Amino acid sequence: MSIDVYLKMECSYTNELIRNVLEEENGLFNLMNSSTSNGDNILYWLEYEDIDFDMLYRLAKESNNKKILANSYCIRKGLLRKANFALFVQKYLSKRPDSILRNHYPETHILDLSHPDYLDEALNEAFELRDILQENTKEDIEPIPFILKASILDKASELFIFYTQSQLEEFFTNKYDENDDDDDSIANIREWIIQRYIKNPKLLSTYQNRKFHLRVYVIAERNLRIYVYDGILALFASLSYNNDKQSFDRLRHITNTCAQIDSQLNENDLVKEFFTLENIDNDIRLNIFEQIKLIIKDIFTGLHNEITIFQPLKNAFEIYGFDFLINENNEVYFLEANAYPDFKQTGNLLNIVIKELFQNLVQYIILPYFGYQQINKITQRKFHLVYDKQKTI
Template sequence: MSIKVHLKMNCPYTNELIRNVLEERNDLFTLTDSSTLNDDNTLYWLEYEELDFDMLYRLIKESNKKKILANSYCIRKGLLRKAHFAMFVQKYLAKQPNSVLRDHYPETHILDLIHPDYLEEALNEAFELRDTLEANTKENTEPIPFILKASILDKASELCIFYTQAELEEFFTSKYDDDDESIANVREWIVQRYIKNPKLLPIYQNRKFHLRVYVVAERNLRIYVYDGILALFASFPYDAADNDQTFDRLRHITNTCVQIESKIDEEDLVKEFFSLESMDDDLRSRIFEQIKSIVKDIFTGLHNEITVFQPIRNAFEIYGFDFLIDENNQVYFLEANAFPDFKQTGNSLSILIKELFQNLVQHIVLPYFGYEESSEITQRKLHLVYEKQKTF
């Protein structure tokens, strides 16, 4: 019996690659636009808002034997919302003080702010941040930079690098005075210590870059890290001397959605990490091991936080994890996103995304429906780093 597939992703780039991979196995998959929502042997690969989570949970509760698989979990705000994740890390480190997250997640503070008039009260709650910002104003002190991020916004929205409380107040006041409803509705913010010594590669004009790592979660719960890693570069050379007055998004922010303002070619903005020049195999391997260790520890803790992260046995999900490497080759986890923007990979590296989907179909989708894992060989692989009651 073939597997019926409902496929509809809003991004044409992503939708086409998934369709191509499924059509390679047209002996097993049948793409369809019409069937009942709970047909047996059905794969739903849809946008989050289109998935019927009530149906998925009902099938689990009823111990239904129907084979239905969806491409997203319902509850995962503990991973995806920056403030929720920061609270999880605080709680987890209190229980596990030797966790690798202590050294691989930047110092983070949470601001609960409904209006700029209440910033003083919010900073009183985050008193350690308040004290550091005050110290930054003193003479003969090397100021510590911080970066502000909205908890629920992505694509580098509403980022602000600052040193003092006055600069933070100016950012919020200017945004609210413009009657920006989107920011007025954002209540949770995080403030992280800005990593001002990123790893720079002279061969790439010392432009700052971060790593986009695809992490796959399946059922309840296995976690894989994909070794087809992207290096996303800023458009212009990094300048650590930039301050709040001269801050240039095209030097500091490495998201490709920001770089559309530049005229740099796609191939110069997005590269494959394991093909970067001037980094030897040993260094790349050590960085990858750090990444796997961080991902494993994140899900080791999150798996027990069922109110904010709830994997279910008839679903899988792909996340985009962002990491930064500093000049000492230490890796820092920055944030995670669901339904990552695959098109930022560009056309020249689309094979990397295609192989991700091929691996997912071969090693996760087909076994779920009772088929043996495919023996097809891809250059890039999924690496199992966490399984319930097991660590690797």
């Protein structure tokens, strides 16, 4: 019996790769033009807004022969919204002070701000940050840099590196427009996080000492197993890194591919596979990967008990893009997680990384859910199970 598939992703790069992987399975998947199906096995691979979560929750409670699987959980704001995640970490560390997150998640402060006029009040709530910013104004100390991030935006939107409260005030004053009624206006963001900026990133001379971060694909399935995919990407800035306190050049500091629009470099210079990078010993690579797996395991160990901010479903799976930074001592820091990651930033030269991600997803998650045996298709890149609610990994 075949599996009816309703596939509709806005990104053509992603949509075509998924379609190609499903069509390779010798007719096992029946790609539909409509979301209506009378079959007993149905796979919905859709944008978040197009998924019928009421139906998923209802079927998750019923006992019948119909099997439906969707590609997203409904509630996961505790992972994806930066302010919610920061609050989760604070609560988790109060219970688990020995958690790996204590030393592998940057110092983070939450700022609730609806207008620049209320910045003083917001900083009084974040008084520890306020005190550090005041210290940063003294001439006889080495100032601590911070980075501002909007809680609900991605793709490097509204990132700003600063040292003092006056710099922060200037940023908000320049960005806010009282006459701007646009729903996407910065005035509607309200929640921000401010993190201690990691000013000593790992730099590689082979790549002109350009800063980079790691994009790690994490797969959550059902209720709840977590896999880490070892097809890890290294996303590079366009220009060599420097720690100039007087200026913030996005092409030196921001490593998201979407922020490199003005870059003179080509795709192959901006996106590489982590395990093929030069100037990194294999033992160091493996140690970095172990740190990544332990951090991810601990995140979901804590989140799985926070049902108001993270609710896995037994008839769903989801792919997340986790971002990590490595410092010069090869210590790994978790930065943020994104749902529906932008796969097209991988480009055409490395699209095999994404294709094998989807092939592993079909083999280890989709087929077993519908009762089919794994195909055992050989891929160079693999899934690594790091968390299983039913077992101790």
